[in-house]
Amino acid sequence: MLPILSLIVLIPLIFAALTLLTKTKEQARSLALVATVSVLLLTVYMYFNFDSSIADNQFEELVQWVPSLGITYHLGVDGISMPLILLNAIVLPLLVLFTWNDDRKSPNKFYALILATEGAVIGVFTALDFFLFYVFWELTLIPLFFMVSIWGGPNKHHASIKFFIYTHVASLVMLLGIFGLYFAAWENTGTPTLDIPILIAQFQFIESGIAKDMIFLALLFGFIVKIPSFPFHSWLPDAYTEAPTAGSVLFVMLKIGGYGLFKIMLPMLPFTASPNLMITIMAVLGSVSILYGAFLALSQKDLKKMVAYSSVSHMGYVTLGAAGIVSLSVSGAMFQQFSHGLIMSIMFMSCGIINNATGTRIINDLGGLAQKMPKLAVIMVVTFMASLGLPGLSGFIAEVSVLAGAFVSLPAYVIIALLAIVITAAYHLWALQRAMFGVYNEKLGTVADINSYQTISMGIIVILILYFGLNPSPVLDMMLTNSEHITSLMAVMGV
């Protein structure tokens, strides 16, 4: 059989190297399009051959790598990773289309970095060996670091270094947790292995409760910094805002923190020494992120910064949903990752377009843009509505499942989160009204509407937001299978 997972990881990485060698923008963007579309085709093929009724890893590939340390090359997908791979595979070709006509320095490096990020992110989603997982995890850092520091805004050096150091330290803490798990299991079984499913299964046999909690918290720290969750979110607004538009979209595609929560943290959670404490930690972080992010978004003057803080708020639903540990909230949180990826890509694309067209992103300096940019206005209105959770669009399904599901287990935290709903609606509508509607601000001069490449790429994503809002089952089914599998474990343990 075709090693399809290796292909979707390696094609972008190999094409990234090839793209680096190209001389012109035309060659670079065509190679990038070829690579991303091939990944999309392979992913679609995989999606249709994926059995969403079982929670096991599928399309597995296993090769010994460093046997004396138990390192293997082990790939696989399940219902947690499949939708996220799909998300990346769909958005990345559209991102290449979106940037099709842009003029920027060194386009070869630009597209190479986009492809390298895609390969690394899909690598994280498919890796079933902690060594490989960590390699890809760190690999996502490097292209994004360069993306921000080469093409970023005025404050790019500060933002890129902050992002790098912040998340690198978090990964090192996570690595400590991985080591702890590795050796504890090695001691118990007598053979070294870094295989993720085996180590997760071995976690419960660790004798010392303190060791279990330390391992869990170390891993959790690595993941929540990447999500990011309050109080470790401060790298995000800087990095998202300073990044070029494509970089911001790539950041949005970086759903590896939340993925870690579902894939690694939740199956381990019931076996920690104090599961209720862990749930409380996650619930507090999640609900505070929702509320705090929303308040910060409300107070922003810069449209892109507002979107960045709204991202903190939205990702809070992921943490809260995971902490809810009922099937509805967990699958809702997984769906939130998927839906948030689609919505936020458009939000950042819109910010980039407005900035290019008018030269500013300060909301009060804009005004009445809908008159000059009708196509953008339509797309933005739909996306903003999806982002604030209007029924019939994908954001609603995710957030309502999280809140309804978590209300059963964590009512107090859900009430905190509910407070944020009003604020969320407020900052979205207020920003939209000030920037896009009202009287046109003549100081902005003449502005042109989005070009056809941008229309197509954003249009497709908007259609997907609508489609998954009305019919989420193509991805929600597999998420449900896995979240039921995870939560049944909790029930057995009486958590």
Next chain:
Amino acid sequence: MDLMLLAPEITLAITGLAVLLIGLFIPTDSKKILGYLASLGVIVSLFLTVSSLGTQATVFNDTVSIDALSQFFKIVFLVVALLFTISGIKYTEGNSHTEEFFTLGIFATIGMMFVASANDLMVLFVAFELASLATYALAGFEKKNPKSLEAAMKYFIIGSLSAALMLLGISYVYGATGTTSIPGIAANAGLLVSSPMGLVAVVLLIAGFGFKIALVPFHMWAPDTYQGAPSVVSALLAAGSKKMGIVAALKIFVVALIALKAEWQIAFAILAVITMTYGNIVALNQTSVKRMLAYSSLAQAGYITMAFVVLTPMALGGGIFYALSHGFMKAGAFIATAAVAYMVLSENKDSNDPDHIDNFRGLGRRMPVTALCLTVFVFALAGIPLTAGYMSKFILFSSTIQAGFVWLAVIAILNSAISLYYYAKIVKYMYFLPTDSEKISEPLPYTIAMVIAVIGVLVIGFWSEPFVYWAMEAAKVLIPGGF
């Protein structure tokens, strides 16, 4: 006695003497051939060593032993020597003392190789001095450059002092146990433990080796010497000579003086922590890239020293593996600075500090291959995955946790995070800061040496199994049955 067992050393010795003799009779412009000859000799010797991996024997009345440990370190030294001779071809271009440069380098390598095989403290000390004397002379190779002379002078004085301390320590060990044979000392260790001489010997030996490995507070010479010596020689010092200190310390402490573990283990723990923290923090603020690499070399020595604290087979294997990776990474990085210095000096002969970080501005455009290689080296030194540096840290740090020294691993990992800052600074200068200078053609020998080192760094990082296996075999020589 089978002389074939010593074939790598004999080959090198013949090469060294041949280079010296031929150099006397040929004119300066054709001395390039000496570099090729030296490189060939090193390659043959490397080939002989690799093909005899797994041999187990002793020669010269059990004073020299050929085993996995010695073979592994010999490979490290020969690889560094190869990078040294290849890049030396360019460095010595047009220099009338070319033959001395290569002969000294080769003799230093022979000394290091005998340290790796030494099974007796006298052999170890003599070989140690052979390597040290040759490198003292090499550090001062640029006779007209006051910085190079200062480097050589400091290195020589401190090196002699450390040799004296070491010899004094050895004499105490000999006085208490009545033998200089390393296994013999281990067998009679009871005599040392019961006598206060044991403690004196440990203190003297730690100080002696502390100087050679450049552990804080015995490090003062290292930044000046690495900065002042020619970059190619700094590569040999940091990547080769320092590893010689480590293998000698492994033999003396872990094999001979294991019975005194309680005395030296905690000392090494403190030295490791101080060294890595001091090295990384001071490196943050350096404007000379060579000096920054010197401090980073301190930090790396601090990491390797952790193996002396943890003392499990995996940690020792990790430390030995680290020595191999570090050989490639650090030698490569210093050779890259040699290439940059060549570039700077070819533009402006009077340039005072060719290793200043401002000269690295826009290197990505001016010398693309050098910049790319240096990027790989510094990322490997920082421990970015899929490089030899990451694999080394992975094994060494994880074994530290395994043995229960979580605090030590946490300090090491935090240090590793700090170090990323100054390594990334070099990359930033090379790729992000603009320059108006023109692209220049890169000197071929430096490029070849760097590409070899890059291949080494990536192959070890990617296809680690055989290297890990041999490092673990080498660790088994140190502690046959484990603890």
